[in-house]
Amino acid sequence: MDFNRKILTLDEFTIQQLRDFPKATGELSRLLRDIGLAAKRVNVEVNKAGLVDILGDAGTINVQGEDVKKLDVYANNQFLGVLRHGISCAGLGSEELDDIVVFDDEISNNSKYVIMIDPLDGSSNIDVNVSIGTIFGVYRRVTTPGKPCDRSDFLQRGRNQVAAGYIVYGSSTMLVYATRRGVNGFTLDPSIGEFTLSHPNIKCPEKGKIYSVNHGNFYQYDEKVKKYITACQTKTKETGGPYTQRYIGSMVSDVHRNLIKGGIFMYPGTTGKPNGKLRLLYECNPFAFIMEVAGGKATNGKERILDIQPTELHQRTPFFIGSKLMMEELETYIA
């Protein structure tokens, strides 16, 4: 019997990874499987969002001051519920919650990890059927297991992440996650209800021809950023172009596309929002970790995203991420 089937489920893959680390406790593998379970539940609702009355505002305003859509709330509760009842997570920080949630029970207090999550990013696109996603980062806690986790466990530099990933609820539903050993993508097979390995060992092409930015803010960007964007628009065959502009306003989809095909995604600071719009801890850090493992780069325009010491759970940062050589060209404009 062929025991080396190529089509591995997420569970089989994470367990197989354990074989390479016999001393591993399996906690991280269980954590990733828990996330996969919650993602499958969210996927069901996202897929039928157009059919049932789950659209529309939940009537509340989240910490971002944005209308909360019911699907945001549902997604947050799914991940919160699965992780709280799992055995691999001591607590969680979420875009949808003002403060961290400490899973203060004996098993959770002995867990090694905490999670930062954006349960449903791009939710403003829900009503118009544009792909949306979940983004998460896994940190080893700095406080001593055995006691409840605290805020210091969450305000860590992104380079401390042990794993990070995202789910894109699109034409197909994919879960992509990275550890320091590599980036792997799993596509949900609805016929068996399992994420199956479809994109092993993802590497971001060193060069691409896609640049992603909201041109609507162009005149609010720093002059050096404007110069780079203009350079992207005037690339020729001789200078590595021509480039194409792709931006759907859903970060998970935009960055996923550029990770696979090569490209650069930018959400710069503007005169109105000098720190940009995107959140460091649960949007930028996870993607920066994934992109670096895949061979790309991610900065705030001045320093490596993963080196930034956070001071607040919901702090924003300007964000530039993508193919190594494109990021290095950007740096010649904005250094």
Ligand code: P6P
């Ligand atoms: P803008 C979605 O609301 C989001 O947080 C990201 O997914 C996306 O990249 C960005 O905002 C889009 O923002 O200002 O260009 O509409």
